[in-house]
Amino acid sequence: MSFSNPPDSEIRRILSNPTTVAVVGCSDNPGRDSLRIAILLKNKGFKVIPVNPTLRPDALIKTLGERCYRDLQSIPEPVEIVDVFRRSEFLPEVVSDAIAKGAKVLWCQLGVVDLAQAERASRAGMTVVMDRCPAIEYGRLF
Secondary structure, eight states, X not given: OOXXXXXXXXXXXXXXXXXXXXXXXXXXXXXXXXXXXXXXXXXXXOEEEEEOTTSOTTTTHHHHSSOOXXXXXXXXXXXXXXXXXXXGGXXXXXXXXXXXXXXXXXXXXXTOOOHHHHHHHHHTTOXXXXXXXXXXXXXXXX
């Protein structure tokens, strides 16, 4: 099984069209990459919805302007992009939830790699970006 990320033009298109993104594994700790990237995406015009089962629903309202949800299925609105900050071993569940949610893009952060799940998400019609960071891609492509 082989996987390759979409071409730069597609990654640029994803990052150029702010929409709703669920950040799975978003932390309320300002030292964590998940929160820094969530803030970056918000500053770029994305609606960022944090997903973390261990955080209070109001944990990130001041920072991101959105309540935190326990899982993707609990979000009461459509989600276009699922940005994953969980370890690779959690991708099967995240991919199942992203497919059920009707997400169009699965973005797996640096170090989050599972080729079988990338294939599964692609077969479900999702664009998959794996082992990449939006902050690095913004710097590289814009």
